[in-house]
Amino acid sequence: xxxxxxxxxxxxxxxxxxxxxxxxxxxxxxxxxxxxxxxxxxxxxxxxxxxxxxxxxxxxxxxxxxxxxxxxxxxxxxxxxxxxxxxxxxxxxxxxxxxxxxxxxxxxxxxxxxxxxxxxxxxxxxxxxxxxxxxxxxxxxxxxxxxxxxxxxxxxxxxxxxxxxxxxxxxxxxxxxxxxxxxxxxxxxxxxxxxxxxxxxxxxxxxxxxxxxxxxxxxxxxxxxxxxxxxxxxxxxxxxxxxxxxxxxxxxxxxxxxxxxxxxxxxxxx
Numbered sequence: 001x002x003x004x005x006x007x008x009x010x011x012x013x014x015x016x017x018x019x020x021x022x023x024x025x026x027x028x029x030x031x032x033x034x035x036x037x038x039x040x041x042x043x044x045x046x047x048x049x050x051x052x053x054x055x056x057x058x059x060x061x062x063x064x065x066x067x068x069x070x071x072x073x074x075x076x077x078x079x080x081x082x083x084x085x086x087x088x089x090x091x092x093x094x095x096x097x098x099x100x101x102x103x104x105x106x107x108x109x110x111x112x113x114x115x116x117x118x119x120x121x122x123x124x125x126x127x128x129x130x131x132x133x134x135x136x137x138x139x140x141x142x143x144x145x146x147x148x149x150x151x152x153x154x155x156x157x158x159x160x161x162x163x164x165x166x167x168x169x170x171x172x173x174x175x176x177x178x179x180x181x182x183x184x185x186x187x188x189x190x191x192x193x194x195x196x197x198x199x200x201x202x203x204x205x206x207x208x209x210x211x212x213x214x215x216x217x218x219x220x221x222x223x224x225x226x227x228x229x230x231x232x233x234x235x236x237x238x239x240x241x242x243x244x245x246x247x248x249x250x251x252x253x254x255x256x257x258x259x260x261x262x263x264x265x266x267x268x269x270x
Contacts, residue, residue, distance in 0.1 A: 006170040009150060010179075014172065017182030020189065022047075025055060027181060032106035032131035033064045033098075039126050040091045040118070045082050053082055064104055067095035073269045077226040083219055085259060090118025108132040126180075135176040137168045141198060142187025143180070148197040149190060159202045217242040217250035222269075225260065230268045 024047060026038035037057055041050045057078050061067040067075070072092060079088035094116045098106060106127065107113050113124035125136035139147075139160055147163045148155075155162075172179035190197065198204050220240035225231065231239065237247050251267070254260040261270045 009170055010172050013146070013182045013186050014179070016186050016189070017178070020185065021181065022185050022188075025051065026130075030131060032108070032127065033095075034058060035131040036094065036106050036127050037061075037091065039123050039130075040087050040094075041082060043087055043123070044084055049082070053078070061095075064095040064098045064106070067092060068099045073226060073229055076222055076269060080219070080223045080226055083215060085218070085222055086257070087118065089259070093117035094119065106131060108134065110134075110136060129176050129180060133175065133177045135171045135173045137164055137171065138180055139163060139167060140184070142184040142191070143167070144201055144203075145187040145190055145197040146183050148200050149194075152200065153197075156200050157202045158200050212243075212246070214246055214249050214253070217246040218254060221247070221250050221254060222259070225267065225269050230266050232265055233267065236267055 024038075026035060029035065038050070038054055041054055041057075060074075060078050061070060070092070072089065075088050075092045076085065079085060082088075097116055098104060102112075107116075108128055108131065110121075110124040110128050113119050113127055114121065119127075122138065122140060125138050126140075128134045129136045129138060144160070144163065147166055148158055151166050152158045152162065172182075217240065220242055221236065224236060224239040228239075236251075237244065240247055242250070251260065255262060258270055261268055
């Protein structure tokens, strides 16, 4: 394991951010609801794809109350293009729970946040940190890359359990929010100039190809039904423009998961 002073490490990361930090709309707000939205959108989706969707979402659903009051069809209309539609359902349910149980306020405690639909340890810690500037320990792909690069450069099969002590010990407590923005940006830049350090992670997996996949077919079905809810099989298949085996598998999965319902041969968003 490489030995490095945490103060030197902090200076390296913060100096980089001061000179090269990226700008995103969710970094210019401390509104907990807006940050909650961004964290759901950023799961498994590249930041560049999220920006316009995020801006539009907040125009349509500016508060948790607006989102909670919307129908799921309205929610999916705004989500189309981001993929992994479970996130849209969870975010919708989160807003409803926040209105019903938390007086419309996004909780700041990580344990309470994890009691909300679809929120795991990372999202809870991220919302708490970015909305309320709490010094939680966070790990995601870019942060993981930074800690492997600095502290485990000569190791393979590094687990997140190995990284967490360093993450906790090196948090810049004067401004945790800024610290994690800086780490993410350093990690994103790092992966462009060297072999991705995350390949040394025990948790590293390469994302499967999207083009010609069931994921793509699922997105096409949802997009078509948000544009025109209630279609017969042949109409829906024609509108999605996918290969029939992929279409059938996608439709079957969406019905099983409760996103789509069939009644009398007509398919609709539930």
